Amino acid sequence: MPAITLTTLQGLKQQGEKIAMLTCYDATFAHACNEAGVEVLLVGDSLGMVLQGHDSTLPVTTAEMAYHVAAVKRGNTDALILADLPFMAYATLEQTMINSAMLMQAGAHMVKLEGALWLADSIRLLAERGVPVCAHLGLTPQAVNVLGGYKVQGRNENQARQMRADAISLEQAGAAMLLLECVPSELAEEITQAVKIPVIGIGAGNATDGQVLVLHDMLGLSITGRTPKFVKNFMSGQTSIQGALSAYVAQVKAATFPGAEHGFSA
Numbered sequence: 001m002p003a004i005t006l007t008t009l010q011g012l013k014q015q016g017e018k019i020a021m022l023t024c025y026d027a028t029f030a031h032a033c034n035e036a037g038v039e040v041l042l043v044g045d046s047l048g049m050v051l052q053g054h055d056s057t058l059p060v061t062t063a064e065m066a067y068h069v070a071a072v073k074r075g076n077t078d079a080l081i082l083a084d085l086p087f088m089a090y091a092t093l094e095q096t097m098i099n100s101a102m103l104m105q106a107g108a109h110m111v112k113l114e115g116a117l118w119l120a121d122s123i124r125l126l127a128e129r130g131v132p133v134c135a136h137l138g139l140t141p142q143a144v145n146v147l148g149g150y151k152v153q154g155r156n157e158n159q160a161r162q163m164r165a166d167a168i169s170l171e172q173a174g175a176a177m178l179l180l181e182c183v184p185s186e187l188a189e190e191i192t193q194a195v196k197i198p199v200i201g202i203g204a205g206n207a208t209d210g211q212v213l214v215l216h217d218m219l220g221l222s223i224t225g226r227t228p229k230f231v232k233n234f235m236s237g238q239t240s241i242q243g244a245l246s247a248y249v250a251q252v253k254a255a256t257f258p259g260a261e262h263g264f265s266a
């Protein structure tokens with residue numbers, strides 16, 4: 001077991017201490033993130049974009065995810081490892097079980113699924129079988145072709161009401177964590193208060209229980225040269241990557257990141 005468990009994260013929420021999460025895809029960065037005090041390492045399918053150079057996360061396979069989970073596990077001692085089930089790896093209940101088993105056996109402590117109420121059965125079955133689940137609401141990049149681009153979600157009252165209801169239903173189904181991506185800050189705050197499980201935000205304002213960023217983004221690395229509004233370059237003013245990782249953890253813990261300029265309004 002890592003030093004940080006779901007119980008630790010639940011305790012941090014209850015104590016009002018912010019949770020620091022970063023994406024991580026290899027052993028060296030897992031070790032560096034441990035040194036910096038990052039509590040959750042997300043082996044995100046964003047690796048399809050930042051490591052593989054694709055223009056979306058859709059080409060990533062479960063075997064590729066398992067390869068990176070195993071690498072992260074070898075460098076990690078402290079953090080909880082959360083792994084994304086990639087596009088279409090949880091299209092049926094059977095695929096969900098098989099592919100989650102692959103990621104857990106590679107070293108993940110929890111899996112993340114993108115989607116709303118339709119995931120309730122999958123989450124229930126996984127939780128019953130010993131697989132903790134993080135549900136991902138808001139901008140769900142695997143659905144980029146349905147959403148018509150990488151856009152802020154929950155901006156109108158109907159969408160906001162639906163997202164609040166989905167968050168509560170997924171918690172009731174057994175989700176142990178929630179991730180909100182590109183959601184108006186006020187809505188993210190309401191959802192964070194409405195559920196007991198830790199809520200991690202990216203582009204979701206300052207009031208969530210924790211924050212996550214894509215590692216390459218926060219180190220100021222980009223293939224396209226375009227940086228989303230919610231990203232801060234933590235290499236600015238630092239002389240080392242280790243310094244940037246520590247600055248990220250410190251600013252998340254102090255709630256000085258994200259600032260209002262990194263958030264979205266309704």
Ligand code: KIV
Nearest residue numbers: 023044045046202212
């Ligand atoms: O894949 C990923 O890196 C993610 C983050 C954007 C939250 O899901």
